Amino acid sequence: MKIKTMKNWLAGSVVASLLGVAGIAQANDKEIVIGGSIPMSGVFSFAGIGIHAGIQDYVKIINDSGGIEGYKLRYVPEDSGYKVDVSVAAFKKITSQNKVDFYYGDSTGFSKTINPELNRMNSILMSGASFATELNDPEKYPYQFLAGPDYTEMFSILLRYIAQEKPGAKVAFVYSDTEFGRDPIEASRKVAEELGLKVALELMTPPGSVDVSTEMAKMRRAKPDYTIFHGYILAPIPEFIEQARNMKLDTKFMGTFWTMDNSTVMQMGEVGDGFMGVMPYRYYYDESAPAPMLEKIREMRPEYQNVPYIQGFLSAMLYTESARRVLAEGKELTAENMKAALNTIKDFDTGGLIGVPITISGNSIPVGRIYQADASKGQMVPVSDWIVLE
C-alpha cells in the first residue's frame, strides 16, 4: 500500500514537473504583455507594492476602455524579493511562458544584467525602479528607459532651484557608500560649479549607519546653506536633521526620489517639517492644477497611493503609448520600433501626473519640481515651478 502511494505521488510529481518544464504557453496574438520583476517582498516591498498597483490600475483602465488598436494589455508580475538572481529568474520565467513586449525591472543590478539579453532579443522595452545615471545612455542601453529623471538630473534640478533661490550658496552632499549613493556625486560637483554654487562638504556614510555625530562636527564647520541627501530611504536623515537643529545649524535639508514619498517624510516626525526634495510626479493628493489621470486614480483608490505607485502607473502609460504609436504606423512590435516610438513622444500630456508636457528624447524624462513637507497638513507642498532640464 505504501509503495503504491509512493508511486502515485511520484507519477503526480513527474507530470507536474513536466508541465512546468514545458512551460504553459499563453500566447495570444492580440495582446500586449507587460512583465515585471516586482519587489513585493523584501526590503524594497514598500515600493514594489505601489509599483504593482500602479501598473495593474493602468492596465485595467486601458482594457476597460477597449484596449489599444484592438490589443488588450496583460500584466504578468513575479515577486523578486529585490534580489538580482531572483529577479533574473522571474524574467526568464515570464519571458519563457509569454511573448513579452515590455518589462519592469526592480533594480540597477537587474537592469545591467538583463540589458545585453534585451539587445539580443530585440523584442522587449524595459523600464524600472532604478534611476541610475548609467542607464541613461541610449548607446549602451538602447532598450531601456527611465520614467523620470536620472539621479544626476535629480541633483541638477535641486541645484538649479538652489542657484535660483540663493545664488552662490554653499551646498553639502551627504550620500551612502553604495552604487546608488555614489551615482550622481561626481557629475553633480561639476553642475554645482557651473551654476556658481560651492560644494562645501561631501560626506559618505556607510550603509545603514545611524551614528552621525562625527559627520555633524564636519557639517558644523562647513555651514552649508543646503544639504542634499542621496542613497537613503530614511535613516540616517532624521538623525542628521535632529542634530543639526540641536546645533542651531541654519541649513535646508533636501532629498531625492526614494526619500520623497509622503509617508517616508512624515515618518521623520517633527524633524521632517520643512524637508525639501525633488519629485518628478504630482503627489496623489495634489489638486493645485487639473489632473484628470490623478482624479481617476483617486476614484479607483480612495486611500493615499505612494509615489512608486505613480511611477508604475506612468511606466505602464509610456509602454502603452509607445506600443500605440508603433501599431498606428502598422509596424511590428519590436524593441527597436517601440524605443523609436517612445523617442517620438513630444509635449505629451500625462494627464497631470507630471505637471508639464513631457518629451522623451533619450532614455530619461528630465523633469522635476521641488516640494516641501508641511507637517501641519501632513503633506508635501510645491515650492517651485516644474523645472525641465535641456
Next chain:
Amino acid sequence: MRIGTAKFTYKHDEALFDSRTQYAWLLVLACSLVAFPFIANEYWLYLACLVMINIVSATGLNILTGYTGLVSLGQAAFMGIGAYAVAYMDNHFGTPVIFNLLIAGGITMLGGVVVGIPSLRVKGLYLAIATIAASMILHFIFANWGSVTGGTAGLTVAPPVLFGFSLDTSFLFYWMVVPVMVMMLLGAANLFRTRIGRAFIAIRDRDISAEVLGIPLLRYKLLSFGLSSFYAGVAGGLWAYFFRIVTPESFPLSMSIFFLTAIIVGGMGSTLGSILGAVFVTMIPEVLKLIVGWLPVSVDATLILSPVRTIVFGLLIIGFLIVEPLGLQEIWRRIRRFFHLWPFKS
C-alpha cells in the same frame, strides 16, 4: 549493507562507487543531465545553472565547515574575489575562460589562506566573527579599489567564449557549468579518501588529538581554508560569467548565510549534502512561487502570498532541522537503505 556486493579487494572496498546499481543510476543521471537542456525552457535552464554554481560553492563551504569543523561566514566574499578576478582578467587580458576560472580559484585560495590564519587561535562562533570581519574588509576593497574593481558601479563581463561558442544563453552556459560542477564534486568526494581529507575530519572531531596523531594543524587548517576558497573562487567566476556584472553588492553577507543554511539543511560533512542543500535552498522559493502560481487566486492575492512564501520557506528549514538534524542527505541515505534490501524487506 547492500545485498549482493561482496568485496574481494581493498581497491574495491575503497571505490567511490562500488556497485553496478550505482553505476547504472549514475548513467541515468548523466543521460538526464545531457537531455535536460533539450526539454527544459530558458527559465528551468537558468535555475539549473544557478543551482550548479551554488552547489560548487556549497561544496567548498562543506569542506571547510562540514569536514574540518571551521565555521565560516565569508563564503560570499570569497566568491566575490573569484568573480572580480574573472571580470578583471576578461576585461584586461581577454584570457580563455578555463584559465580565468583557474586563476580565480587560485587567487581566492590565497585570499582564503590569509583569512584562515585566525583559525589557528579561534574556533566556532569566534572564527565565524573573524570571517565576517574579513568579508567586511573584502567588501571595502571591492567598493574602493576603483582601478581594479570598478568601484561601486562594478565591472561588466562579456559572455564567455568556449570552443568558438559565445555562451550567452542559459542553454549554452549549461554545457560549461555541468562539467565544471562534476569535476569539482568528484574532486571533493575523492579528497576525503585521501590523507588530507581524513586529516580534515580528524581536526573536526578533536583537533588536539589530531595534532597528537601527527597532523600539523597549521598546514591542514590553512589547506582547508585554501581548498574551500578555491571552490568559492571558481563558483564566483562562474557567477560573474553567468550574470555578467559584478558589484560589491553582488555578494552580501546574507549570501554567506545562504550557503551555511544550504550545508546545514543538506548535511554537514557530506558531498551529497552540499548538493541536496544547494538544490533545496535555491529551488524551494521558486517551487513555492510555482505552487502559488497554480493556485486559483488573483494577482492581488500574489501580493499577500509573497511574504507568506518567505515564512513557509523559513518554516520548512526549521522543520527539516527538527525532523532530521543530519540533513537531507540522511533522508536520502535512509531511502537508499530501504532499497538495499528491497524486495526482501519492506
